[in-house]
Amino acid sequence: MEYSIKTSKPQEFINITGIVNKAVKESGVRDGIAIVFVPHTTAGVTINENSDPDVVKDILSALNKTYPENNGYLHIEGNSHAHIKASLMGNSSTVIIENGELKMGIWQGIYFCEFDGPRNRKVYIKIMKDNA
Ligand code: ZN
DSSP states (O other): OEEEEEOOSSSEEEEOHHHHHHHHHHHTOSSEEEEEEOOOSSEEEEEEESSOTHHHHHHHHHHHHHSOSOSSOOOTTSOHHHHHHHHHHOSEEEEEEETTEEOOOTTEEEEEEESSOSOEEEEEEEEEEOOO
């Protein structure tokens, strides 16, 4: 399944746990895995704290301090910082589905990570059922 996400800032973390949850419910799969894949080179996906919104702000702030926008990069497009951050966060997350629910820690959320927005983005979600 393919989902569209419209980001509104140059850089932001968007909680997409609800989208993944909906995909699980719609699939009817009780036990299996959900794979979330981001098909972009300047955006990624990560799982982290969903309770205090300052946590993802701190992650972004730390990434920006470590990988500033201008740092003598060679890439002519001028967005190497975004490529680096996307690689660090990763392109996919996998979550176990148990009894029709995402089996995640209570404080965890799945975040789409925009590093070169705002843009129209996509997320691919694959729900797979256990064979057993
Ligand atoms: Zn680029």
